[in-house]
Amino acid sequence: MTEIGRLLTAMVTPFDAAGQVDMGQARALASALLDSGSEGLIVAGTTGESPTLSFREKCELFAEIKRTVGDRGAVIAGTGNYSTQESIELTREAESLGADGALLVVPYYNKPTQEGMFRHFEAIAESTSLPCILYNVPGRTSSNMTSDTVVRLSQIPNIVGIKEASGDLEQSARIIEQTREGFRVWSGNDQDTLPLLAIGGYGVISVASHIAGAQIKAMIDAFFDGRTAEAARIHRRLTPLVKALFLVSNPIPVKFALNEVGLRVGLPRLPLTEPDEATAAAIRAELARQHVDLPATV
Numbered sequence: 001m002t003e004i005g006r007l008l009t010a011m012v013t014p015f016d017a018a019g020q021v022d023m024g025q026a027r028a029l030a031s032a033l034l035d036s037g038s039e040g041l042i043v044a045g046t047t048g049e050s051p052t053l054s055f056r057e058k059c060e061l062f063a064e065i066k067r068t069v070g071d072r073g074a075v076i077a078g079t080g081n082y083s084t085q086e087s088i089e090l091t092r093e094a095e096s097l098g099a100d101g102a103l104l105v106v107p108y109y110n111k112p113t114q115e116g117m118f119r120h121f122e123a124i125a126e127s128t129s130l131p132c133i134l135y136n137v138p139g140r141t142s143s144n145m146t147s148d149t150v151v152r153l154s155q156i157p158n159i160v161g162i163k164e165a166s167g168d169l170e171q172s173a174r175i176i177e178q179t180r181e182g183f184r185v186w187s188g189n190d191q192d193t194l195p196l197l198a199i200g201g202y203g204v205i206s207v208a209s210h211i212a213g214a215q216i217k218a219m220i221d222a223f224f225d226g227r228t229a230e231a232a233r234i235h236r237r238l239t240p241l242v243k244a245l246f247l248v249s250n251p252i253p254v255k256f257a258l259n260e261v262g263l264r265v266g267l268p269r270l271p272l273t274e275p276d277e278a279t280a281a282a283i284r285a286e287l288a289r290q291h292v293d294l295p296a297t298v
Helices: 023-035 055-069 084-096 114-126 147-153 169-178 190-198 209-224 228-244 252-260 277-289
Strands: 007-010 040-043 074-078 101-105 132-136 159-164 184-187 203-206
Touching (some): 040 055, 101 114, 114 147, 159 169, 184 190, 190 203, 190 209, 203 209
Parallel strands (some): 101 132
C-alpha cells in the first residue's frame, strides 16, 4: 500500500474555457504539487468541486492522476457523499482504477443521526479494501460527527484516519486519545495544522499547499524534529495567506491564486463564480507578499 503522508493537498479540478475538465492541466498540477512538498493528493474532494463533477468525470480524474503520480504519492479519491449506495459504487470504481484510498465526507443535506453516520461509513468501508479516511466538516455539512462516533468507526480495520475540520481542538484531542493505535488525524483546516500537531495530530489535508506546499512541509518536519520555534515562525508567516485563501467559499480563492501565479486552472463551475474585485485584490496583494512554492508555471 502506498504510504499516506502527513501533507496531502486537496487538489482543485482544472477546467478549460468551455468549463470541461482539463485533464492535461490536472496532470500538470498533480506533478507540480508533488514537486513542491505534497506527499499525496485528494482528487475530487470539496476543493475539487466534487458536487459539480459527474461520476464519469470523477473516475477519469482518479485514473489519470494515479497514472501521472504512480508511486510518487498517494491518490485519495473523494468518493463519499450523502448517498450510501452511490458512495459504495464510486469507492469500488476508484479501487478498480488504482486509487490508494478513499475520502468519505459526513453526509450533507439529509443530516443523519450519529448511528446513521456510523452505519453509512461502516457500509462503505466493508465494500472495499481501500484505506478509508473520514471527513468531518460541519461548517459545510451542517452535521458534526462526534468523537464517540469516530472512536467506534476507528475499530473498523480499513478506516485509517479522519480529516477533522470541526475547528474544535477539544473534540480532536478526544479523537486522538481514544481511537485505536495507529489511527491518524489530519487537520482539515490550514490554520489548525500546528495546534493539531501539538496535541498529537498526524498532518494536514491542505488547500494552502497549492501555493506554499514546501513551506507547510518544512513546518511539519520542523515540528516533528523538535524545532518547534521554527515551526511556529512558519505558521505565523503563512497565517495571512491562509486567511486570504478563505475570504470567500473555497475553492474560489485558491483557483484565482493559481491562475494568478501562472498555473491555469480555469474558473469554478456554477454555482461558484470568480471572486469579486475587492476579494481578488486582497488575494493578489497577499500573493505578492508570500513566496510561491510551485516549481514552475504551466
